[in-house]
Amino acid sequence: MSKRKFSTTRSILRFEGQDKSAYWRRFAMLLTLSVVIATMGMLRNSGAVVIAAMLVAPLMTPILGVAAAMVMGWLGRALYLALIVCGAAVLCVLLAWFLVYVADVPRGILIPDQVLARTDPGTEDLIVALAAGVAGAYVQINRSEASLLPGAAIGVSLVPPLSASGVLMYFGEPAEAYEAVLLFATNLGAIILSACAVYIVYAARSVVFSKGRRKLNFTASVVITLAFLAFVVLQLGKSTYNRYLETRTEAQLAQTIRNWADPVSVEIIRIDVNAKSKHADIWLIVDLPIEAAYKVSSVVGLLPESLREKPLVDVLRKELGPGYLVVVRFQNRIGAQIILGTDTVQQAPDVEKVTEEN
Secondary structure: OOHHHHHHHHHHHOOOOOOHHHHHHHHHHHHHHHHHHHHHHHHOOOHHHHHHHHHHOOOHHHHHHHHHHHHHOOHHHHHHHHHHHHHHHHHHHHHHHHHHHHHOOOOOOOOOHHHHOOOOOOHHHHHHHHHHHHHHHHHHHOHHHHHHHHHHHHHOOOHHHHHHHHHHHHOOOHHHHHHHHHHHHHHHHHHHHHHHHHHHHHHHHHHHOOOOHHHHHHHHHHHHHHHHHHHHHHHHHHHHHHHHHHHHHHHHHHHHHHHHHOOOOEEEEEEEEEOOOOEEEEEEEEEEOHHHHHOOOOHHHHOOHHHHHOOHHHHHHHHHOOOOEEEEEEEEEEOEEEOOOOOOEEEOOOHHHHHHHO
């Protein structure tokens, strides 16, 4: 092994340097700052602030250290670093919860989008994490490409999912908090696996493919990592399938509502379907005939006859099936089309047609 390669390998495996206590103090400080920035950024719903937290977070280095120790067959070192990463993750969740608790954020408010964005992990997140692990390991080996490291840090999300989990625990959403932790677990396992591949290709083939205890230790650690990732992929597969099912159901539901209302103009504001909990949220605006403006009647009496003949509830039951909890929020409005300069007042055209023409 050349002197340069030896120096690079030593810096990857012993990244703490000579003064380990000083390194871990800096690590704790930066991790705390990262959690504070990420949590406050999520509460403010600011994506830019959350990205800043990704750049400050120091978790990538010990995670890559786990991969390097695995490749060298140092199971004790790999386990030590893995425990530090897992312990730091737990503390991040608790710190985020404490920050929101101290801030006394009202629990009745809507959960910010930046928090909810970390609660829907899928297989695409696994692919991103694999690529980020390759980039991070490559930058560690080729120090001349150090400018790429911030991109890898932004590409993979480590601290924000942990902060999101703490915020969600505060809001009393344990299921969503679990999904955020699952995103972190996805990134953790994928980075370790892809970084191992980079280190093997670069300089550790002789260690991995040699006989003896190191090869056995490496094989055992990779099997454990693959088993961990298999569990994560199984969970991600369920989430991805549910997301596909929800998207398809929402599209079909929107078309069914249009067909039910035709020829009455109905504007669909929002359709949210949760296949896991069997819950649907539908927001509609129904255009009433012009004559309704001159009538004093109940809302049902103002609706066009075609909509009264076949209730929307029957249409939704046929589309979604029994057992779904559906919340329908609808609003009526008078739609008119006026030719200026004349007394001609007609029914307004369908909202969908106007949108297509524009």
